[in-house]
Amino acid sequence: MLMSPSNQFIDSAQRTIRLEIEAIERLKPRIDAHFVKACELILASKGRVIVVGIGKSGHIGNKIAATLASTGTAAFFVHPAEASHGDMGMITRDDLVLALSNSGTTNEIITLLPLIKRLGITLISMTGNPDSILAKAASVNLDTSVVHEACPLNLAPTSSTTASLVMGDALAIALLEARGFTAEDFAFSHPGGALGRRLLLKVEDIMHTGEQLPQVTRSTSLREALLVMTQKGLGMTVVLENDGRLAGIFTDGDLRRALDKGVDVRFAHIDELMTAHGKTAVPDMLAAEALKIMEDYKINALVVTDANDRPIGALNMHDLLRAGVM
Structure with missing residues (x-):
C-alpha cells in the first residue's frame, strides 16, 4: 500500500527532527575538558572572537558570532575567502579565531592557518572530524560530529549544522554566565528592541x-x-x-x-x-x-x-x- 503524500511529508519531517535531536543528544558527553578549555581561552583573550566558516558552516558561524556579541563576548564574523583577499587585516594579534568546518579540511580556512599561526592568534576549531587538519592545528577542538545527516542522501548539512549551532549556543551561554552578564547588559546590546526599552527606559x-x-x-x-x-x-x-x-x-x-x-x-x-x-x-x-x-x-x-x-x-x-x- 502506497503512503499518501501528506503522510510522506509528516514521516519525513518527524524523521528529520528525530535525527537532529539524536545529534544534539550526542553533544552532551562532549561538554568536557575541551569545552572548558575553549571557554577559558575566550575569557582570557584580550581581543575579540573572530568566527570563520564557509557555506552552511559560514551561516551558522555568522549566527554564533551574533549570539556571542549580544551576550557579552565581543565577536564578529569574517568570511575566510575574503580574509585571504584583505580582510585578514581586520584580525589582530589579541583576537581569537573560532573556525567552523564540518570536514575540518575546508580549503579557504586551511589557507589561513599559516597566517593565524604566524600572528600567534589562538585558534579554536569546531569540526565534525577531530583528526582533521583544522582540528589538529587548533589549541582545542569542539567535536560536533554526527552519525548521519537528516538528509536521506547524507549530503545536505542538516544534523551537522544543527549540532554546530547548539554547540555555539552552549559556548555563548557558558561565557555569559561566567562573565556575570545581566539582563541590563543584554538590553544595552539591544537598545532598539522591546527588551531594551523595558530595561533601559526610566x-x-x-x-x-x-x-x-x-x-x-x-x-x-x-x-x-x-x-x-x-x-x-x-x-x-x-x-x-x-x-x-x-x-x-x-x-x-x-x-x-x-x-x-x-x-x-x-x-x-x-x-x-x-x-x-x-x-x-x-x-x-x-x-x-x-x-x-x-x-x-x-x-x-x-x-x-x-x-x-x-x-x-x-x-x-x-x-x-x-x-x-x-
Whole structure:
C-alpha cells in the first residue's frame, strides 16, 4: 500500500527532527575538558572572537558570532575567502579565531592557518572530524560530529549544522554566565528592541513635568480640579499639601466613584474625594518597575516624587504604552 503524500511529508519531517535531536543528544558527553578549555581561552583573550566558516558552516558561524556579541563576548564574523583577499587585516594579534568546518579540511580556512599561526592568534576549531587538519592545528577542538545527516542522501548539512549551532549556543551561554552578564547588559546590546526599552527606559524619561503636570491644593473645589484635569489631559491631578508635599491623587476613576455615590460636583472639594497619598514612583526607577506597580495595584497613573515627597512628575498607562514598555 502506497503512503499518501501528506503522510510522506509528516514521516519525513518527524524523521528529520528525530535525527537532529539524536545529534544534539550526542553533544552532551562532549561538554568536557575541551569545552572548558575553549571557554577559558575566550575569557582570557584580550581581543575579540573572530568566527570563520564557509557555506552552511559560514551561516551558522555568522549566527554564533551574533549570539556571542549580544551576550557579552565581543565577536564578529569574517568570511575566510575574503580574509585571504584583505580582510585578514581586520584580525589582530589579541583576537581569537573560532573556525567552523564540518570536514575540518575546508580549503579557504586551511589557507589561513599559516597566517593565524604566524600572528600567534589562538585558534579554536569546531569540526565534525577531530583528526582533521583544522582540528589538529587548533589549541582545542569542539567535536560536533554526527552519525548521519537528516538528509536521506547524507549530503545536505542538516544534523551537522544543527549540532554546530547548539554547540555555539552552549559556548555563548557558558561565557555569559561566567562573565556575570545581566539582563541590563543584554538590553544595552539591544537598545532598539522591546527588551531594551523595558530595561533601559526610566520613569524620568517619559513622565510629565512642569507645566504638563496637573496639580491642585487640598482646598480646591472639585469643579476647579476637573478643569485642571481637562486642560492637562492626563486623566488625573496631583493634590498638594500647603507645604508642597504630596497629599493625594484624584483620577477619572475617583470621579466615577464619586458620581456613583451621588456627590454634587458643584459643592464638593477635592480633598473629600481624592485617594490619600497613593502609590508613587521615583525618577530613576525603571519604567518597567512603574508598570509593575500599576499592574499589581490595578491603577492607571502614578505620581513621581522627589526625596522630600514633593511631586515632580506623573505618568499613566498611555505613556508606558507609547514608550513601548508594555
